[in-house]
Amino acid sequence: MNQTSKKNKSIIPLLLAGLIGIFIVFLGWSARQASTGGTDITDRDYYSKVLKYNSTLVEKRAASVIGWKLSSRLVGRILTVNLSDKTGRPIDGAIGRLVVSNKLATALPLSEKSPGAYILELPAHYSGEFPVRIDFERAGARISRQLLLNIGQ
Template structure:
């Protein structure tokens, strides 16, 4: 007489082994990778939410506009108000997210003439890069996201 084998116990054991294997793999990835936050100020921005909203509103009321231009290896940023007058003595900086790095580095911008801020790109800065532009003056702040393709 032929007996019929039941495959359910084998299937259940295989399912439990897959679940345990995936759980171990997931835990190891979580331990090795660390946080994937690329902006070092990510958590502090949440804590300062109300103050940054006020800064952005102040810049919006002032009508600040930023025009970006790449000339050779120099990034030029023209900062003007709603009347088209240059905004002088602003504290400008650019945060570069370089390829292969998980952190950004803030680099200061130089004001060469009223309302014109520049940043010179180095020879090593090539390819596609994300950047965040930031200007602050007298409690008003404006931020812009940039995608550079060099």
């Protein structure tokens, strides 16, 4: 019995040393993982995209509360945007602009052709596929939509 007790006591320091060794190996591995830059599935603009997505959702909810609806049509280089309320009546007197999502973030004003119908002739140097944002504001209410325009050459 005395020998068994001595054997158990001599194993405990070995188990403790093994546990400390495993901890040190894991600590070294995790430090190496942290210093190598992490995963390749990261997006540097993730935070700004989330903020933009959140503000777009807020604007959509606000527009649905006031009942604004926006529809657009591109024929050639002429973009026509129709703005109406929840009953389908045109909303006139709104200030509209098209923001081209490029490095310069160019804003082009939309002209009101008739009540609720706003038009813009896109400049000749715009061609191909590019993202834009359409903003309308009237009496403190605002609606914004993201579009992907495709202008053939």
